[in-house]
Amino acid sequence: MSVFDQLVGQDRVVDTLRQTLTTSGAMTHAWLITGPPGSGRSVAARAFAAALQCERADDPGCGDCQACRMVMAGSHPDVRVVDTEQTFIKVDEARELVVEAQARPSIGRWRVIVVEDADRLNDHSANTMLKSLEEPPARTLWLLCAPSLEDVLVTIRSRCRHLRLGTPPVTAVAELLISRDGIDPPMAHYAARAAQSHIGIARRLARDEHARNRRREITSIPLTLTSLGAALRAAQDLVDDAGQGAKAMSEDYADEQRRELLTQLGADPSARTQPPAVRSHLKRLDDRLKAEARRQQHDSFDAALTDLASVYRDALLVATGSEVEPVNVSEPEQISRLARALRPEGLLRALETIGLARQRLIANGAPLLVLEAMMIGLMLPTDQGADHGAAGGAGRPRAGTRR
Template identity: 25%
Template sequence: MPGFESIVDQEKPVRLLSSIIQKGKIPHALLFTGIEGVGKRKAASVFAMACNCLAATFPNQQVSDTEIDHETEGRPPSPCGSCKSCRKIISGNHPDVISIQPDRDHIRIGQIRDLCHMLAMKPYEARYRVVVISDAHALNPGAGNSLLKVLEEPPDRTILVLTAHHLHDLLPTIASRCQHIRFNPISHDVLTDFLVTKKGISLREADLLATLAKGSLTGALSLVSSGWIEQRAWILQMMDKEPFSQSPLDRVTTLLAFSEKLAQKKDRVEDALEILKIWFRDLMIYQLSPDMVVNKDLSHTLKRLSEEAAMDDLLSAYDAIQSAQEKLNGNANPRLTLDVMMMKLTEFDHEKSCRHPI
C-alpha cells in the first residue's frame, strides 16, 4: 500500500485527494461513499500517509476552523511509503491514526466518547491526526449526535474521514459538514484483468468472478480465497448423482444426504445456497436473455436445461432456496431448514432442471 497508485480504478477520487494535498487545503472532515470493497478504507490510509509523510516539509502550518492550510511547493501527491511515519501507518501502529469500526453492527456512543477524550489531547507525533470512522452509517443516534459536536468544533490538527455506503445513510447535519467524495464500483474489465494478472486465474474464471463481485475488489478476492469455483463444481456434482435417474424415493434420499453434508459445512452454507440460487436464476434468465446469465462458462449446459425445464418449476425451486436463506438468517435450525428445502426441490422434475454433467 505505498500510495494512491495502489487504489484500483478510482481515478476521480484519487485526483480529488491528490489535488487537496497539493493545494494544501485539507478539510477537517471527509466522507467517502461507495459499495463495500472499492477502496474507501485504503484511500483513507493512503491519505493519512500523505498528510504525515516525512519525505515532505510543511513550514508555517496554520489551522483554521474550516481547513488546514500549509505550503506544499514541491510536495509529491503520494506518500513515500518508506519513511518512519508511513511504515507505522501501513503496519497499523501509528498512535495518531485512529480507527473506529462498528461493534456488532453499531457504532455506539461509548466509542465516540472515548474518541472525544483522545481528541482533547494533542497528536503524539503526527503533523495531522487522522480518525477513520468505517461504516459511519452504523452510528446509532447517540453516537451520531456526539460526533456532530466534534464536527462542529473540530480539534486542532485533526482530520476525520468517514466511510459509508450512501450519502443519505448519514444524518444530514453530519454529511453537510464533510467534503463528499464518491467511490464508484470497479469496472468489470478492470476486475477481470486484476484477477488474471495478480491472482493468476484463467480469463474464463476471472470473468465469472468479476460478474459475481458486482464491482467490489474485496468481494472478488473473497470469492477467489473461498474457492467459489471449486465449491460450485462440488454442489452441482452433488445435485447430479446417479440416483436422480432412479425412483422418487431414491432421489429424496440422495438430496437429504446432500443436505446432511451441507449442514456439516456451517461456514459454507450461505455461499452454497447462493450458488444454487444463482444456478436456478440463470436457468430462468437464459430462456429470456442468454447474455445476462452469471454462469457464462456453463452456457451450453444452461441452454440445454433451460429448454427442458418448465418456468413454474424453476420459480418454485428459486423460491424454496430463497426461503431457506431467510430462515437461516433468522437463526433457524440449519439441518431442518436444508431438509425442508431439499424436499421442496423434489416436488418437480429435478432430473431435468438440476442435472449438470461435471
C-alpha cells in the same frame, strides 16, 4: 508506488482525493465513503489517510516514505482504524473515539479516525459522535465507510462529504490479481467474474481450491431443489459449512490469542488457574472471539447467498434474452435449464426470496429456520417441462415464506 494504486477501477475517486490534497481550502473535516462490497471503501480510506500523513508535499501518498508505510501497515499513532466485529458500534467505543479525536497529532500533520463500518452506528453511538463530526479540532479528520448512503443514519451523513465508489470492472480486478498476486490470467479472470468484482473474494477464489469447490456446490443448488427433503438438506448444508468455518477460526485463532494475551500480562499460559485480574482480561477476550465467530458465520452466509443469487440472475438474463454477460460463464447448461424451469416472474421472486433471507439473517433470525424457509421458497415446480407453467416454488408462496 502510490498508495492510490491499490484502488482498482476508481480513477474518478482518486482524482477527487488528489485534488483535495493539493488544493488549498478544499479539505473537508468529515467524509463518508460508500460503495458496494469489494469496491475498496476501506482501501480508499486508508490510502487517503496515508496521503494526509505523507512526508512528500509534491506527491502526497507516495507510498515510499515512512509515514505512508506506517499508515498502510496500521501502525501510525495518529491514524485510528475502527473495524468492529459487533453487530453495532457501542456507545463506549464511540466515546473513546470522540476523546481521541480531540487530541493533537503526535508525529503527523493530522489526527485521522477511520470507521470502516459506519453503518453499524446505532442511534446512541451516532449521537455521541455528532458534535465531533460537525466541529472537530482543526487537525482532526473523520473517514467513515459504509455500503451506501441509506445504510447510514441521516444525522451522520448530513455532516459528511460523500464520496461514492463504483464496482470495479472485472478486467481491472483480474489485472490486479495477475500483477499483484501472480495469478495465472485464466484463473484471475474466472475469479474476478465469479466474485462479481469483489477483490477480496476474487483473491480467495483464485488461490484456494476449496473455496472454488464450495462455490460450485452452492451454484449447483437451484436444480437440486426438487423436493422438500432436498430443500431442508440444502439449508442444513449451508449452516454446517458456516459453522465449521467459524469453529475452525475460533479453535485455531482463540488458542493463539489467549497465549499472546497471557504472555503480555506476564501470566503463565500453561497454568490451570489464573489470578482474578487476568481472568477478567480473558473474559473480555472470549467475548470478542465469540463476536468474531458470529461475524465469520454471517460473512459465510452472505457469500453463499450472493453466489446463489448470481445463478438466478444469470438465468433471468437468459430467460429475457438479455445480452449482459453472465457471472457464471462456465455453467451455461445449468443456467439454461434453470431459465427453462422457471418463468422470468419466478426468477425474480427467487431473487426476492434470497433477499428476504439476507434481511432476516441481518436481523439475527435463526440461521437454520431462515435458510429452510428460503430453500422451500426456491423449490422447483413439479413439472419442470411445462411451458405454460408454473413459476415454481420461487413463484408462489410456500410454508415459511412471506409475500
